[in-house]
Amino acid sequence: MDPITSLSQKAVFFDVDDTLYDHLIPFREALQRVLGTGEDFPYAPAYHRMRYYSDKLSAEAGGTPTHGSELSEMRTRRFSLSLAEFGILLTGSQAEEVQSEYLNRQFDITLFDGARPLMDDLIGRGIIVGLITNGPPEHQMKKIRALGLSELIPPERIFISGAVGITKPDRKLFDHVTDALNLTSAACYYVGDSWRNDVVGALEADWNVLWFNHRGAEPESSHSPHFKVDSYADIAQILLDAAGQAQK
Template sequence: MNGFVLPPPKAVFFDVDDTLYDHLIPFREALMHVLGTGDGFPYAPAYHRMRYYSDTLSAQAGGTPTQGRALHEMRTRRFILSLAEFGLELSAAQAAEVQAEYLSRQFDIRLFDGARSLISDLLGRECTVGLITNGPSEHQMKKIAALGLADLIPPELIYISGAVGFTKPDRRLFAHVADKLNFPPEACYYIGDSWRNDVVGALDAGWHVLWFNHRNAQPESEHKPHFRANSYEELRQLLLPSL
């Protein structure tokens, strides 16, 4: 932890993928099922590179595509590029098969330990809690349903890039959320794992940023998150220090 406590938040928003649940699990299972990779394959580094290419290709497209051929090509291309770095040369058909398996396994997921209790306790402190995530609206909503969050977070506090029209790290997505809440940006906190999408995007919008760096990634720019945490226990100690 960073040795300081931030002011009590009025609103806390979470990223979804690899922030609320372990996104590496469906990635590993898809590779094992389709490509026969064994226990010795470097899944975590390969996953990191897949996320890198996902962000890079999305940026080149002007934001995460939400439907059609552009979305399909981005999703398959990221697997071809990332896995090539680890000696796996995939055809377009193989990459599409991996992607399909990866998607199908994203609905068999569960929250990180401590996530649900933190959200519940924030709500108990009359804090507004919501989600900001990139991707197609229907797909992301299925994940959110699979995580069992419908009883805690209402639909009007779930902001998905495919529905809003802005894609992280575009500061306009965060500004849109703050405007909807009628809160100043400095009253809003964002928790996410991605440096480019979450740290950069929210900081540029003037939000407080808690970088959920549970994979020990390295900073990719001069941006400075207000706090770094490796677990939900650390997030709890920062946001709810007296509980």
């Protein structure tokens, strides 16, 4: 698949969790606080499995639950299932405590180095910048506010699955974005870390995709993202080069 080389008057959208900030940090801190795991625990592989089960359980539920017992059960089960693979068998109360600690720590977060300058630069060049993320609306908005992005990105360019009623990787969410902002799929770039939700979802909608694979994950299907990147320096070079070509 050949990448589109010009942004012209186009748009760049970012995923939130583990794309704009390090999602592993609250995960590691929650396990250390509640379970007493040490520095030698394989946090990154365990986090990857937690994200896998989160996506799997969400898909089985027909999309990320946004409230009530279904959401609570999904959140605790992902910890029980993932940590069992690493020899930690959680009781129900332990799973709830880990989830609660993990949830509370998700709002003490900062953007990855280079993310904010890139957004500022794109906006300064007249490029539309927005967010597309799965999850309950208020929960995700608290993260967005904690990252200082609610002042930069107007609400009409923030798309949260729980508010829209469509969950990634369903291409209808990406189609909803293009329809809402009067864009074409060829005009849109998407930056995300999740193969299933971000790469597959955006490619199915014919968007231009940058797979932010900063954790060294393996592809999970035959889909082919336009760009594979592992740093914001790489992301910036691709997007700003394209923006510069569009302005010539």
